[in-house]
Amino acid sequence: MSxxxxxxxxxxxxxxxxxRPGDYEKPSVAVDMVIFTIMDKDADNYRRLPxxxxxxxxxxxxxxxxxxxxxxxxxxxxxxxxxxxxAERELAEETAAEGLYLEQLYTxxxxxxxxxxxxxxxxxxxxxxxxxxxxxAGDDARSAExxxxxxxxxxxxxxxxxxxxxxxxALNLVLSSAQNSLCAEIIQEQCRSSSGTKxxxxxxxxxxxxxxxxxxxxxxxxxxxxxxxYTDIALxxxxxxxxxxxLQQVYEVILGRExxxxxxxxxxxxxxEPTEKTTSDEGHRPSRLFRRRWL
Amino acid sequence: MSxxxxxxxxxxxxxxxxxRPGDYEKPSVAVDMVIFTIMDKDADNYRRLPxxxxxxxxxxxxxxxxxxxxxxxxxxxxxxxxxxxxAERELAEETAAEGLYLEQLYTxxxxxxxxxxxxxxxxxxxxxxxxxxxxxAGDDARSAExxxxxxxxxxxxxxxxxxxxxxxxALNLVLSSAQNSLCAEIIQEQCRSSSGTKxxxxxxxxxxxxxxxxxxxxxxxxxxxxxxxYTDIALxxxxxxxxxxxLQQVYEVILGRExxxxxxxxxxxxxxEPTEKTTSDEGHRPSRLFRRRWL
DNA sequence: CTAATAGTGTCTTTAAGACATTATGAA
DNA sequence: TTCATAATGTCTTAAAGACACTATTAG
Numbered sequence: 271m272s273x274x275x276x277x278x279x280x281x282x283x284x285x286x287x288x289x290r291p292g293d294y295e296k297p298s299v300a301v302d303m304v305i306f307t308i309m310d311k312d313a314d315n316y317r318r319l320p321x322x323x324x325x326x327x328x329x330x331x332x333x334x335x336x337x338x339x340x341x342x343x344x345x346x347x348x349x350x351x352x353x354x355x356x357a358e359r360e361l362a363e364e365t366a367a368e369g370l371y372l373e374q375l376y377t378x379x380x381x382x383x384x385x386x387x388x389x390x391x392x393x394x395x396x397x398x399x400x401x402x403x404x405x406x407a408g409d410d411a412r413s414a415e416x417x418x419x420x421x422x423x424x425x426x427x428x429x430x431x432x433x434x435x436x437x438x439x440a441l442n443l444v445l446s447s448a449q450n451s452l453c454a455e456i457i458q459e460q461c462r463s464s465s466g467t468k469x470x471x472x473x474x475x476x477x478x479x480x481x482x483x484x485x486x487x488x489x490x491x492x493x494x495x496x497x498x499x500y501t502d503i504a505l506x507x508x509x510x511x512x513x514x515x516x517l518q519q520v521y522e523v524i525l526g527r528e529x530x531x532x533x534x535x536x537x538x539x540x541x542x543e544p545t546e547k548t549t550s551d552e553g554h555r556p557s558r559l560f561r562r563r564w565l
Numbered sequence: 566m567s568x569x570x571x572x573x574x575x576x577x578x579x580x581x582x583x584x585r586p587g588d589y590e591k592p593s594v595a596v597d598m599v600i601f602t603i604m605d606k607d608a609d610n611y612r613r614l615p616x617x618x619x620x621x622x623x624x625x626x627x628x629x630x631x632x633x634x635x636x637x638x639x640x641x642x643x644x645x646x647x648x649x650x651x652a653e654r655e656l657a658e659e660t661a662a663e664g665l666y667l668e669q670l671y672t673x674x675x676x677x678x679x680x681x682x683x684x685x686x687x688x689x690x691x692x693x694x695x696x697x698x699x700x701x702a703g704d705d706a707r708s709a710e711x712x713x714x715x716x717x718x719x720x721x722x723x724x725x726x727x728x729x730x731x732x733x734x735a736l737n738l739v740l741s742s743a744q745n746s747l748c749a750e751i752i753q754e755q756c757r758s759s760s761g762t763k764x765x766x767x768x769x770x771x772x773x774x775x776x777x778x779x780x781x782x783x784x785x786x787x788x789x790x791x792x793x794x795y796t797d798i799a800l801x802x803x804x805x806x807x808x809x810x811x812l813q814q815v816y817e818v819i820l821g822r823e824x825x826x827x828x829x830x831x832x833x834x835x836x837x838e839p840t841e842k843t844t845s846d847e848g849h850r851p852s853r854l855f856r857r858r859w860l
Numbered sequence: 861c862t863a864a865t866a867g868t869g870t871c872t873t874t875a876a877g878a879c880a881t882t883a884t885g886a887a
Numbered sequence: 888t889t890c891a892t893a894a895t896g897t898c899t900t901a902a903a904g905a906c907a908c909t910a911t912t913a914g
Contacts, residue, residue, distance in 0.1 A: 274633055276627075276629050277627075282630055282632065286680055291593070291682040295644045296594070297644075298586070298591050299594065316914095317863065317865085317914085318864070319864085333571050333572070334571050334575065334577045334581070337569045338569055346589075347674070349590045349676060349683055353674040368760070370761065371762050372761075379647045379649070379687070385581055387586040390648070392674070433856075435860070463859070464857070466664025467664075514867090515866075530903090530906080531867085532870095533903055533905085535867085536903080537902085551912090553912070553913045554912055554913075555911035556912065557865075558867090564728060564758070612886080612887085612890065809893090810893080825877065825878060827878080828877060846885090847886080847891090848890075848891070849884075849885060849890070849892040849893075850886095850891085850892055850894085851892095852894090
């Protein structure tokens with residue numbers, strides 16, 4: 271079978287035994303984790319439902335570069351693991367939780383994205399139920415914090431000829447915690463014509479966010495928004511038992527707009543199974559509790 | 566501003582000037598290109614429309630490993646470029662065309678996916694109009710060929726309890742050219758439960774296809790199928806002028822099923838603009854020619 | 861009783877699916 | 888005239904949007 275010989279007369283086995291990797295330059299490859307969860311905003315009224323907020327976990331940098339700025343948790347991929355395994359390892363280091371939903375997002379590869387050296391970032395999105403997650407206390411000096419995420423897209427320029435379109439969109443990202451408020455603007459430029467399609471993301475300002483992580487977070491929010499409407503991905507953000515109104519709130523906070531109750535339940539109600547339990551002590555009619563239906 | 570000093574008393578500038586990358590092991594990073602185009606099958610009847618086929622470009626390996634097998638075109642990312650730039654460079658080397666549609670697919674990172682050494686593959690999908698593309702004659706001994714793509718998905722096992730689902734799907738990939746016929750089976754295993762979601766792709770057999778490229782091709786076909794229904798991505802496969810029936814044929818060959826004319830035109834007709842021209846000499850009523858509408 | 865949410869009914873609007881009918885050019 | 892595709896009309900079915908009405912609890 272594998273007795274084919276190459277131009278040097280070697281079989282594959284002989285070739286591999288003699289193989290020595292060349293000495294050209296290689297990048298470091300890191301995984302960066304965009305860990306999302308949903309948390310309650312404090313209620314201002316005893317009988318009003320608490321509002322929900324989308325949160326992302328960031329870590330304050332304890333050394334250069336970007337000393338004091340906030341960055342996504344992450345780390346380098348090690349020689350005997352896949353990027354998925356590295357992502358799971360980082361996730362376990364950062365949060366006590368295991369077995370979260372995990373999805374590869376994109377590989378960011380600008381050779382100058384890290385001022386130290388050539389580092390590619392293979393980014394992952396993780397979704398967690400906040401009631402089950404514990405942020406591990408920083409084992410070193412760094413501190414981890416949940417930031418409320420807000421991302422607004424605004425079309426700022428459109429240039430359209432017979433055979434091309436150019437669109438400029440501003441993505442305004444605001445991240446806020448009790449103590450800190452970070453923000454960034456990313457300009458998304460889309461040029462499409464018969465001579466090609468180009469889609470570039472450039473960070474035009476970034477206040478308090480390390481590296482190109484504002485771009486990665488914006489990309490993750492867009493992915494989450496896109497997938498929530500045609501998959502059951504949102505269920506990964508829900509606790510064991512939840513009401514359909516809570517599920518609707520999660521959709522609303524991610525999509526950034528209000529949804530109408532009846533059609534929401536028609537469309538997404540099948541993602542959940544009713545239980546015998548209901549809520550109580552809420553100052554109004556009790557609500558049926560549901561659990562995730564595995565489709 | 567950036568006069569912050571770290572625990573060693575260095576400013577960021579001083580830190581970066583003194584920075585030396587560590588000597589730990591790093592992966593090589595390659596880009597692999599899944600270049601799709603649509604070509605006509607030879608017509609068997611002078612007045613019948615030619616059928617379409619989805620094609621992918623492969624290159625026969627001239628050295629170990631996988632000597633004689635067929636692989637995706639690709640190459641290593643160089644120190645001063647992004648993976649996108651590397652993909653464009655490879656694309657220009659392989660095909661004369663410039664400015665094709667290009668989209669990052671996924672980064673495959675199994676540390677043993679290349680038997681020589683640690684190589685990650687950042688894969689890209691390119692879409693080309695076959696009337697404008699020229700496959701460059703191999704500058705070295707290798708030969709490049711277009712292969713007809715067929716991918717069938719078959720559910721082979723489903724295991725469902727109250728709080729988990731396991732699904733096994735077989736992806737059967739067949740690639741055929743005039744001289745060669747390659748095939749592979751990929752087992753896609755999906756395990757979803759409250760303790761996590763795991764989605765693995767394993768190549769269970771691969772005949773004539775190098776590395777894990779069968780997996781990459783299957784992934785690309787799935788991405789293309791998914792995006793064709795909600796974007797105008799298919800238009801990148803069309804020539805300057807085309808009929809709506811040709812556009813429908815492209816959808817049909819990618820999705821692997823027949824579509825009904827009237828609703829197809831209602832839904833996708835807005836992706837094209839009518840011109841004054843029509844087809845002629847085809848043995849039946851002439852058809853209006855359209856050009857891409859840039860949305 | 862009241863404030864507030866729960867849950868459902870139904871009318872309207874829009875899109876998708878499935879055929880059927882008429883139109884037209886080349887051999 | 889015939890073959891084969893072009894182009895569109897329309898009936899049916901299903902989904903989405905919008906709103907209104909009734910039901911229930913704690914206080």
